[in-house]
Amino acid sequence: xxxxxxxxxxDDEAGLQLNADGSLRxxxxxxxxxxxxxxxxxxxAQRFVSPIGxxxxxxxxxxxxxVANLFFEPSTRTRASFDLAGKRLGADVLNLxxxxxxxxxxxxxxxxxxxxxxxxxxxxxxxDASVGVPAYIARHVSDYVSILNAGEADVxxxxxxxxxxxxxxxxxxxxxxxxxxIVGDIAHSxxxxxxxxxxxxxxxxxxxxxxxPPLAPDPGEMPYACLLDNLDEGLRDADVVMALxxxxxxxxxxxxxxxxxxxxxNYGISRERMRIAAPDAIVMHPGPMNRGIEIESALADxxxxxxxxxxxxxxxxxxxxxxxxxxxxxxx
Amino acid sequence: xxxxxxxxxxDDEAGLQLNADGSLRxxxxxxxxxxxxxxxxxxxAQRFVSPIGxxxxxxxxxxxxxVANLFFEPSTRTRASFDLAGKRLGADVLNLxxxxxxxxxxxxxxxxxxxxxxxxxxxxxxxDASVGVPAYIARHVSDYVSILNAGEADVxxxxxxxxxxxxxxxxxxxxxxxxxxIVGDIAHSxxxxxxxxxxxxxxxxxxxxxxxPPLAPDPGEMPYACLLDNLDEGLRDADVVMALxxxxxxxxxxxxxxxxxxxxxNYGISRERMRIAAPDAIVMHPGPMNRGIEIESALADxxxxxxxxxxxxxxxxxxxxxxxxxxxxxxx
Amino acid sequence: xxxxxxxxxxDDEAGLQLNADGSLRxxxxxxxxxxxxxxxxxxxAQRFVSPIGxxxxxxxxxxxxxVANLFFEPSTRTRASFDLAGKRLGADVLNLxxxxxxxxxxxxxxxxxxxxxxxxxxxxxxxDASVGVPAYIARHVSDYVSILNAGEADVxxxxxxxxxxxxxxxxxxxxxxxxxxIVGDIAHSxxxxxxxxxxxxxxxxxxxxxxxPPLAPDPGEMPYACLLDNLDEGLRDADVVMALxxxxxxxxxxxxxxxxxxxxxNYGISRERMRIAAPDAIVMHPGPMNRGIEIESALADxxxxxxxxxxxxxxxxxxxxxxxxxxxxxxx
Numbered sequence: 001x002x003x004x005x006x007x008x009x010x011d012d013e014a015g016l017q018l019n020a021d022g023s024l025r026x027x028x029x030x031x032x033x034x035x036x037x038x039x040x041x042x043x044x045a046q047r048f049v050s051p052i053g054x055x056x057x058x059x060x061x062x063x064x065x066x067v068a069n070l071f072f073e074p075s076t077r078t079r080a081s082f083d084l085a086g087k088r089l090g091a092d093v094l095n096l097x098x099x100x101x102x103x104x105x106x107x108x109x110x111x112x113x114x115x116x117x118x119x120x121x122x123x124x125x126x127x128d129a130s131v132g133v134p135a136y137i138a139r140h141v142s143d144y145v146s147i148l149n150a151g152e153a154d155v156x157x158x159x160x161x162x163x164x165x166x167x168x169x170x171x172x173x174x175x176x177x178x179x180x181x182i183v184g185d186i187a188h189s190x191x192x193x194x195x196x197x198x199x200x201x202x203x204x205x206x207x208x209x210x211x212x213p214p215l216a217p218d219p220g221e222m223p224y225a226c227l228l229d230n231l232d233e234g235l236r237d238a239d240v241v242m243a244l245x246x247x248x249x250x251x252x253x254x255x256x257x258x259x260x261x262x263x264x265x266n267y268g269i270s271r272e273r274m275r276i277a278a279p280d281a282i283v284m285h286p287g288p289m290n291r292g293i294e295i296e297s298a299l300a301d302x303x304x305x306x307x308x309x310x311x312x313x314x315x316x317x318x319x320x321x322x323x324x325x326x327x328x329x330x331x332x
Numbered sequence: 333x334x335x336x337x338x339x340x341x342x343d344d345e346a347g348l349q350l351n352a353d354g355s356l357r358x359x360x361x362x363x364x365x366x367x368x369x370x371x372x373x374x375x376x377a378q379r380f381v382s383p384i385g386x387x388x389x390x391x392x393x394x395x396x397x398x399v400a401n402l403f404f405e406p407s408t409r410t411r412a413s414f415d416l417a418g419k420r421l422g423a424d425v426l427n428l429x430x431x432x433x434x435x436x437x438x439x440x441x442x443x444x445x446x447x448x449x450x451x452x453x454x455x456x457x458x459x460d461a462s463v464g465v466p467a468y469i470a471r472h473v474s475d476y477v478s479i480l481n482a483g484e485a486d487v488x489x490x491x492x493x494x495x496x497x498x499x500x501x502x503x504x505x506x507x508x509x510x511x512x513x514i515v516g517d518i519a520h521s522x523x524x525x526x527x528x529x530x531x532x533x534x535x536x537x538x539x540x541x542x543x544x545p546p547l548a549p550d551p552g553e554m555p556y557a558c559l560l561d562n563l564d565e566g567l568r569d570a571d572v573v574m575a576l577x578x579x580x581x582x583x584x585x586x587x588x589x590x591x592x593x594x595x596x597x598n599y600g601i602s603r604e605r606m607r608i609a610a611p612d613a614i615v616m617h618p619g620p621m622n623r624g625i626e627i628e629s630a631l632a633d634x635x636x637x638x639x640x641x642x643x644x645x646x647x648x649x650x651x652x653x654x655x656x657x658x659x660x661x662x663x664x
Numbered sequence: 665x666x667x668x669x670x671x672x673x674x675d676d677e678a679g680l681q682l683n684a685d686g687s688l689r690x691x692x693x694x695x696x697x698x699x700x701x702x703x704x705x706x707x708x709a710q711r712f713v714s715p716i717g718x719x720x721x722x723x724x725x726x727x728x729x730x731v732a733n734l735f736f737e738p739s740t741r742t743r744a745s746f747d748l749a750g751k752r753l754g755a756d757v758l759n760l761x762x763x764x765x766x767x768x769x770x771x772x773x774x775x776x777x778x779x780x781x782x783x784x785x786x787x788x789x790x791x792d793a794s795v796g797v798p799a800y801i802a803r804h805v806s807d808y809v810s811i812l813n814a815g816e817a818d819v820x821x822x823x824x825x826x827x828x829x830x831x832x833x834x835x836x837x838x839x840x841x842x843x844x845x846i847v848g849d850i851a852h853s854x855x856x857x858x859x860x861x862x863x864x865x866x867x868x869x870x871x872x873x874x875x876x877p878p879l880a881p882d883p884g885e886m887p888y889a890c891l892l893d894n895l896d897e898g899l900r901d902a903d904v905v906m907a908l909x910x911x912x913x914x915x916x917x918x919x920x921x922x923x924x925x926x927x928x929x930n931y932g933i934s935r936e937r938m939r940i941a942a943p944d945a946i947v948m949h950p951g952p953m954n955r956g957i958e959i960e961s962a963l964a965d966x967x968x969x970x971x972x973x974x975x976x977x978x979x980x981x982x983x984x985x986x987x988x989x990x991x992x993x994x995x996x
Contacts, residue, residue: 053476055396056452064719066748077447080426084398084451087424092751094744107952115741115951118975119748120720144717287447288439311450385808387728388784409779412758416730416783419756619779620771643782 013135023328026138026147027321029156030197038201042166044320049166049313056084057316061323062091068121069095070112071150072128077287077311078150078159082125085318089326094121113137117145123325127151146325154188159321160286161194163313165202167306168240170313171282175199179206179278181234183269184244184294186211191286192244193222200224210234212254212267215246231267238277242284243269243295251293260293270296274304282306345467355660358470358479359653361488362529370533374498376652381498381645389648393655394423400453401427402444403482404460409619409643410482410491414457417650421658426453445469449477455657459483478657486520491653492618493526495645497534499638500572502645503614507531511538511610513566515599516576516626518543518559523618524576525554532556542566544586544599547578563599570609574616575601575627583625592625602628606636614638677799687992690802690811691985693820694861702865706830708984713830713977721980725987726755732785733759734776735814736792741951741975742814742823746789749982753990758785777801781809787989791815810989818852823985824950825858827977829866831970832904834977835946839863843870843942845898847931848908848958850875855950856908857886864888874898876918876931879910895931902941906948907933907959915957924957934960938968946970 014032019025024037048057067086069079079095086093098112116124124141126134127150134149134156141147151157172178180199186192186209199207200222207225209217216227228234235241251263264270274281283295283305291297300307346364351357356369380389399418401411411427418425430444448456456473458466459482466481466488473479483489504510512531518524518541531539532554539557541549548559560566567573583595596602606613615627615637623629632639678696683689688701712721731750733743743759750757762776780788788805790798791814798813798820805811815821836842844863850856850873863871864886871889873881880891892898899905915927928934938945947959947969955961964971 050452052474056398058396064722066720068744076428076430076444080400080428080448081451083426084424092748094747096740096744098740108955111951111953111955112740114972115975116744118972119745119979120714120976142716287443289443291440291443308446308450311447312452315451382784384806388730390728408760408762408776412732412760412780413783415758416756619775621775623772623775640778640782643779644784647783 016135016138019328021328024321024324025328026134026149027158027325028134028138028147028149030158030161030194030201033201035201035203038162038165038198041162041317041320041324042169044324045162045166045313045316046170048316048319056088057319058088058090059323060090062086062089062326065091065122065326066120067091067093067123067125067322068116069093069125069150070116070127071097072126072133073151075127075151078127078314081311081314082148082150082318085315085322088315089319089322091123091322109133109137110140113141117142122146122329123148123322125150129153131155144329146329148321148325151190154190155193157190157194159314159317160191161198162317162321163310164191164195164242164284164286165198166313166317167284167310168199168282170309171306172239175202175204177205178239179208179237180204180240180242181208181210181238181277182242182244183210183231183234183267185215185246185250186217186244187215188247188250189244192217195242196222196225208234208238210267212257214254215250231269231273232276235269235273235276238281240282240284241269241274241277242286245286245288245290246294248290248293264293264296268292268294268296269299271299271302274299284310287311348467348470351660353660356653356656357660358466358481359490359657360466360470360479360481360484362490362493362526362533365533367533367535370494370497370530373494373649373652373656374501376656377494377498377645377648378502380648380651388420389651390420390422391655392422394418394421394658397423397454397658398452399423399425399455399457399654400448401425401457401482402448402459403429404458404465405483407459407483410459410646413643413646414480414482414650417647417654418455420647421651421654423455423654441465441469442472445473449474454478454661455480455654457482461485463487476661478661480653480657483522486522487525489522489526491646491649492523493530494649494653495642496523496527496574496616496618497530498645498649499616499642500531500614502641503638504571507534507536509537510571511540511569512536512572512574513540513542513570513609514574514576515542515563515566515601517547517578517582518549518576519547520579520582521576524549527574528554528557540566540570542599544589546586547582563601563605564608567601567605567608570613572614572616573601573606573609574618575621577618577620577622578626580622580625596625596628600624600626600628601631603631603634606631616642619643680799680802683992685992688985688988689992690798690813691822691989692798692802692811692813694822694825694858694865697865699865699867702826702829702862705826705981705984705988706833708988709826709830709977709980710834712980712983720752721983722752722754723987724754726750726753726990729755729786729990730784731755731757731787731789731986732780733757733789733814734780734791735761736790736797737815739791739815742791742978745975745978746812746814746982749979749986752979753983753986755787755986773797773801774804777805781806786810786993787812787986789814793817795819808993810993812985812989815854818854819857821854821858823978823981824855825862826985827974827981828855828859828906828948828950829862830977830981831948831974832863832946834973835970836903839866839868841869842903843872843901844868844904844906845872845874845902845941846906846908847874847895847898847933849879849910849914850881850908851879852911852914853908856881859906860886860889872898872902874931876921878918879914895933895937896940899933899937899940902945904946904948905933905938905941906950907953909950909952909954910958912954912957928957928960932956932958932960933963935963935966938963948974951975
């Protein structure tokens with residue numbers, strides 16, 4: 001009998017993604033990518049950012065390539081962002097929505113991957129709710145295929161991390177003088193993990209992670225970050241404040257936080273609350289937002305908010321990553 | 333807390349869709365579009381009609397543009413028609429199916445729109461079951477985005493109205509000498525409203541709306557139309573006869589019409605029944621048809637039927653509208 | 665009232681698919697296609713096979729054409745394969761998933777086809793669970809439309825048959841000296857039927873169909889094949905061995921085969937078992953595989969396995985067929 005598939009999150013994941021010359025073969029995690037490579041990706045992405053009112057950036061650098069979006073978890077935004085990034089580089093894009101339940105009863109994930117590989121898919125963009133799936137796939141594909149992680153359980157969402165870095169860099173020039181505060185359900189957030197990792201590599205001045213105690217990460221996980229449960233303490237003089245989406249169901253399980261109103265009162269960011277941050281602080285959110293829960297609606301629409309700019313940068317970052325892995329492909 | 337979204341159908345809707353120079357910025361409704369603009373759109377669409385047996389019309393006038401099909405109501409035909417129209421003009425087309433229930437519990441419709449806008453979607457094609465959604469979106473998008481209404485509750489379906497006008501014009505030269513009869517569930521028909529509006533603007537000779545009394549529109553709504561409940565009276569000497577799709581569930585609620593057979597006997601159009609119309613009358617239906625309910629199957633397939641021609645004209649009209657709004661975009 | 669649709673599988677199906685000059689108008693079944701035409705399709709497909717590590721084969725021979733994938737049965741692989749085949753030839757591809765239940769309550773299949781035809785879809789790729797649907801559609805479309813069968817009930821899957829033939833030909837030069845063994849649920853397999861038909865036309869030396877007795881085909885159906893219920897007998901000196909996917913639910917209904925383990929013991933192919941076959945025998949499977957049920961996992965991954973090569977050939981074969989029917993279109 002066929003054993004259930006398991007996806008061990010082995011320690012070579014970070015190394016797995018680099019070619020011998022240090023270029024990117026897969027993008028699985030921001031862990032293990034050095035400052036030079038991150039800066040190069042941000043510089044490349046910046047070239048794909050066009051001013052509002054001008055045409056979207058395009059090229060034909062992926063003409064003749066095939067990109068498959070393989071989403072085992074539902075997604076509208078990230079999928080649309082990768083879809084447009086691929087099309088604007090001239091690639092053929094194949095969108096496949098495969099829910100996890102059908103995967104379990106049907107063919108193994110590797111057989112699905114081998115099938116796409118045989119169809120000459122060059123780049124597979126993978127989202128999955130299980131830890132280790134992108135790396136597991138990356139270990140098994142042929143030399144001619146790149147894997148991009150588009151969201152992996154609670155642990156990793158590297159293109160989101162890159163777009164956050166790019167957005168911060170567009171507003172704040174030096175990372176080493178910055179205080180960045182991420183607020184909310186850190187424990188379950190792949191966004192927080194990838195963004196924190198990238199900030200750490202770029203030498204951020206101070207990184208604060210603010211959450212209700214049950215939603216704090218393991219203290220040893222991000223030793224470079226300062227873990228807090230008091231929002232005002234976290235916001236004080238912060239240059240960048242990022243709110244995370246919280247699943248409403250989780251709020252009920254928090255001690256002393258019986259409902260949404262109390263969550264907002266304690267961990268929601270608002271214009272009022274932001275007065276304690278630096279005067280020119282920017283406000284971020286990975287979306288989709290629960291307005292009135294983790295972020296005040298008026299703050300999300302205020303001049304301090306760079307939330308839609310994050311979305312715009314998302315397409316640019318994905319174009320940069322697609323182009324980068326494509327350039328290092330053997331058959332080019 | 334986040335208030336439920338409402339979409340007031342404000343009176344400036346018609347004006348909202350025009351640029352200062354009178355060109356089309358959005359297409360929300362045929363209301364408020366003057367005869368000159370309608371004729372121009374029909375002329376443009378006619379250029380995209382190619383004879384059967386020749387290649388489909390194509391151009392590259394939307395190359396570099398992105399069109400998103402944002403359908404909150406399921407649709408196969410209208411979505412396929414816009415998809416092909418966009419692709420045949422060289423646009424990148426993004427297909428998003430978002431059912432209304434997920435919209436309600438998730439992010440607000442405006443956040444979804446702002447996300448697409450940030451991704452540099454130039455034209456959003458919107459279908460929704462609620463009144464006012466396309467205009468609500470149009471009021472909030474940036475100067476660089478156009479909204480096209482692809483079906484709005486019971487009230488508006490402007491590209492369907494245009495394709496009906498084009499089809500009629502191909503067969504009958506002068507609108508002012510025509511008698512047009514629309515038959516069926518007028519009350520719930522966005523098709524009837526848009527087509528009636530367009531015919532009125534083009535100065536149709538006589539417009540008759542025939543329906544069972546419970547499915548008649550409000551008498552004040554279309555004062556230029558003649559409301560009837562007797563089909564033979566409606567068909568007499570008509571030049572154009574259009575049957576509307578009826579939801580089978582509605583038939584049970586009609587006095588004196590216990591079932592499908594009685595509905596067909598009273599309000600179904602047939603070859604026999606069409607003898608009372610003008611000898612060269614054409615027969616239309618917006619599709620999908622309930623053959624044997626609102627229209628006799630043999631009539632739908634008879635030489636008088638122009639139903640598939642309507643479908644062909646649908647792609648041409650949508651190409652013309654996409655091209656028109658694209659030409660007036662600021663960044664061109 | 666509208667009668668339920670029926671799709672009689674008339675005897676002219678095979679003839680229906682050829683133009684007067686013997687070229688392919690539709691691809692409905694391999695039945696009736698002569699050796700010359702099969703060899704030509706295989707030769708054409710071979711041109712679209714590119715070595716691993718080189719770019720996927722591409723052309724612009726379908727530029728300006730529209731291909732619609734009309735799948736009334738769910739499919740990931742075959743749909744993806746046709747999608748990529750169309751895109752790599754430069755066609756516009758329209759993907760439509762219409763489940764059968766919605767078809768039954770909604771518009772008739774012909775009205776849907778007439779709609780797509782009016783939108784200038786040139787080639788419709790159809791998968792359906794009912795016998796006769798592709799031929800039924802082919803009988804009704806205009807002179808300018810080609811129908812390709814992408815899987816029809818239990819009876820036909822011609823592009824799968826062609827890709828099997830191509831794969832065999834790449835490894836074994838002469839069909840007339842070959843012994844080919846197909847193992848599993850023959851009775852319900854459209855793959856077995858199409859592949860068997862193609863092998864017969866190409867003059868295969870010996871064709872063996874091995875299955876548990878309840879899953880054997882009707883003895884009169886493929887008189888050219890040898891029907892067996894003993895696997896070892898079927899495998900002896902075989903040059904090509906193809907395992908078929910079995911629905912797990914069917915296993916419970918087999919006498920003397922209480923479960924999966926017994927099925928594998930009796931009808932599963934394995935490295936051990938393959939020792940009885942020819943030393944250079946190849947192993948095939950149409951996918952998706954139930955590893956450990958109809959095929960030992962290690963055998964599927966062994967050097968004898970050509971399973972992913974089948975997938976690669978699938979895209980090539982579909983490109984060849986799309987190009988072939990496109991060349992014979994009237995309007996070219």
